[in-house]
Amino acid sequence: MYNEDINAKLVLRGAEKDIKKLLNIKVEIKTNDDYGYNENIENKYVVIEVATKSKIAAFSMTGLPGCCGVCVSHYSHVANRFQGKGLGTLLCGIRKDIAKTMRYSCLLCTDVDDNLPQQRILDRHGWKKVHNFKNIRTGSTVNINVVDL
Ligand SMILES: CC(C)(COP(=O)(O)OP(=O)(O)OC[C@H]1O[C@@H](n2cnc3c(N)ncnc32)[C@H](O)[C@@H]1OP(=O)(O)O)[C@@H](O)C(=O)NCCC(=O)NCCS
Numbered sequence: 119m120y121n122e123d124i125n126a127k128l129v130l131r132g133a134e135k136d137i138k139k140l141l142n143i144k145v146e147i148k149t150n151d152d153y154g155y156n157e158n159i160e161n162k163y164v165v166i167e168v169a170t171k172s173k174i175a176a177f178s179m180t181g182l183p184g185c186c187g188v189c190v191s192h193y194s195h196v197a198n199r200f201q202g203k204g205l206g207t208l209l210c211g212i213r214k215d216i217a218k219t220m221r222y223s224c225l226l227c228t229d230v231d232d233n234l235p236q237q238r239i240l241d242r243h244g245w246k247k248v249h250n251f252k253n254i255r256t257g258s259t260v261n262i263n264v265v266d267l
Pocket residue numbers: 193194195196197200201202203204205206207208228229230233234235236238239242
């Protein structure tokens with residue numbers, strides 16, 4: 119295992135404690151290692167509530183093809199019953215910590231322009247909206263957001 123992977127695991131163990139403090143429930147964060155996914159495709163992280171074994175949040179992070187300095191954050195999601203409690207905000211900070219630990223220089227994500235909770239989270243963590251466009255596949259207005267690490 120590379121040093122970066124070991125450090126990312128340490129970030130995750132710290133994150134589990136922070137989530138426990140925030141929600142007062144015990145969680146574990148599973149990664150693609152635990153699921154046996156091919157880590158070259160994507161790094162998938164799933165937050166599981168230990169008592170119920172249910173998934174309460176998930177996110178994925180992938181290096182941008184062709185540039186080893188950029189990490190793309192995608193599929194971030196908090197289960198309905200845990201929304202509005204600060205978990206999305208906490209996990210956004212954790213994604214930055216993981217990407218830093220993995221030695222990326224900047225982190226990129228997209229969001230749909232009417233997703234106010236996600237925009238609050240990104241603002242709070244220092245992301246900048248650098249572009250927006252209309253997705254001709256979906257008709258949605260999509261923002262491209264970036265934060266330096
Ligand atoms: C976006 C998402 C991850 C936010 O997760 P969360 O755990 O609810 O976020 P938080 O509790 O940290 O709240 C974040 C901010 O949004 C605000 N917020 C939460 N729910 C809201 C709502 N329904 N309407 C408006 N603002 C809301 C919170 O007040 C908070 O703002 P504040 O920091 O100024 O108080 C979650 O709503 C989600 O999974 N949505 C569906 C998937 C999705 O949109 N993913 C992001 C893809 S880019």
